[in-house]
Amino acid sequence: MSSRKKVLFITSNAHKVQEIQELVAAESRAITIEHLDYNCPELQLDTVEEVARESATYIRDRIAIKQPFFLEDSGLHIPALNGFPGPFSAFVFRTIGNEGILRLMAGQTGEDRTATFKTAVAYCESRTATPLLFVGTVKGRIAETARGTNGFGYDPLFEFRGKTFAEMSREEKNKRSHRSRAFMKFLTHIT
Amino acid sequence: MSSRKKVLFITSNAHKVQEIQELVAAESRAITIEHLDYNCPELQLDTVEEVARESATYIRDRIAIKQPFFLEDSGLHIPALNGFPGPFSAFVFRTIGNEGILRLMAGQTGEDRTATFKTAVAYCESRTATPLLFVGTVKGRIAETARGTNGFGYDPLFEFRGKTFAEMSREEKNKRSHRSRAFMKFLTHIT
Numbered sequence: 001m002s003s004r005k006k007v008l009f010i011t012s013n014a015h016k017v018q019e020i021q022e023l024v025a026a027e028s029r030a031i032t033i034e035h036l037d038y039n040c041p042e043l044q045l046d047t048v049e050e051v052a053r054e055s056a057t058y059i060r061d062r063i064a065i066k067q068p069f070f071l072e073d074s075g076l077h078i079p080a081l082n083g084f085p086g087p088f089s090a091f092v093f094r095t096i097g098n099e100g101i102l103r104l105m106a107g108q109t110g111e112d113r114t115a116t117f118k119t120a121v122a123y124c125e126s127r128t129a130t131p132l133l134f135v136g137t138v139k140g141r142i143a144e145t146a147r148g149t150n151g152f153g154y155d156p157l158f159e160f161r162g163k164t165f166a167e168m169s170r171e172e173k174n175k176r177s178h179r180s181r182a183f184m185k186f187l188t189h190i191t
Numbered sequence: 192m193s194s195r196k197k198v199l200f201i202t203s204n205a206h207k208v209q210e211i212q213e214l215v216a217a218e219s220r221a222i223t224i225e226h227l228d229y230n231c232p233e234l235q236l237d238t239v240e241e242v243a244r245e246s247a248t249y250i251r252d253r254i255a256i257k258q259p260f261f262l263e264d265s266g267l268h269i270p271a272l273n274g275f276p277g278p279f280s281a282f283v284f285r286t287i288g289n290e291g292i293l294r295l296m297a298g299q300t301g302e303d304r305t306a307t308f309k310t311a312v313a314y315c316e317s318r319t320a321t322p323l324l325f326v327g328t329v330k331g332r333i334a335e336t337a338r339g340t341n342g343f344g345y346d347p348l349f350e351f352r353g354k355t356f357a358e359m360s361r362e363e364k365n366k367r368s369h370r371s372r373a374f375m376k377f378l379t380h381i382t
Contacts, residue, residue, distance in 0.1 A: 087235075104295065
């Protein structure tokens with residue numbers, strides 16, 4: 001019986017746990033992902049990389065977690081809106097939602113509808129380690145209307161090669177998403 | 192010669208320093224406000240009270256400031272947008288600006304244009320004190336277009352009894368603003 005490495009994923013978002021569990025299974029990685037349902041304090045910083053790193057540092061220094069752990073921060077970045085909603089994507093989604101994003105994008109066409117999804121995974125191997133960052137991005141565009149019922153958050157707005165993330169099966173989205181790209185880099189590092 | 196109490200205002204926003212200095216002068220308060228130009232880390236929390244309290248706690252615990260200090264966090268809250276932009280007002284202003292708020296409010300009329308400005312001042316008397324909070328609010332409405340050139344931030348959008356804050360003189364705005372209401376409560380407490 002092989003001893004599988006265990007790492008703890010700290011997140012309050014069950015969708016994200018499911019995404020990485022499916023990747024681990026699909027790739028037959030020799031790792032067990034455990035889940036701690038905790039909503040980590042996040043700083044108001046301008047990039048998801050900084051937010052993830054600071055959150056990991058906070059947990060490392062303040063919370064008695066002895067095993068290796070990771071967390072992630074993700075954001076939708078729209079250049080025509082100067083990077084909005086960026087690292088505040090969760091709050092913006094809770095308040096103005098996809099409807100608000102569509103209003104802000106009214107009248108934008110062509111290249112001006114470009115958007116990038118980005119995930120930064122921050123991994124702490126031990127209580128003394130500096131968090132390591134693994135970043136995944138995917139470039140797409142903001143659809144003219146919300147389409148599809150899969151996924152969560154901004155998925156119905158984010159169009160990649162003609163389909164929104166919410167129109168893709170989980171398997172299809174997992175092949176393309178910013179989060180799975182960041183998770184894959186991370187899994188490759190630790191296994 | 193009376194010995195004037197000194198307190199340190201920690202903020203990177205010169206407008207806010209000017210506002211409180213003018214209040215202190217207008218009210219002849221026996222206090223000297225010193226200024227430390229520092230952009231304190233702010234957590235992503237849902238209220239300006241929590242953001243101000245956590246920032247003050249952070250400074251108290253991590254930075255060697257021996258004298259009494261205070262800082263403030265302010266936000267514009269629009270009920271029709273579920274409280275957006277709230278504690279993230281600064282980031283939202285930098286990215287989508289007043290133009291973005293107007294787009295989000297398009298079609299809203301009457302009561303639905305209601306908005307509240309809120310300031311929370313957090314004051315730490317000593318390295319062992321729990322931060323005290325002083326909150327000021329002002330209720331107004333989001334104007335149909337930006338008007339006026341005084342003030343800063345959302346002032347051209349925030350209408351109070353027919354005039355936007357940006358159409359008021361500083362003296363006039365100081366009599367009405369959320370920030371001066373919070374500052375006055377704070378000054379009354381410490382002098």
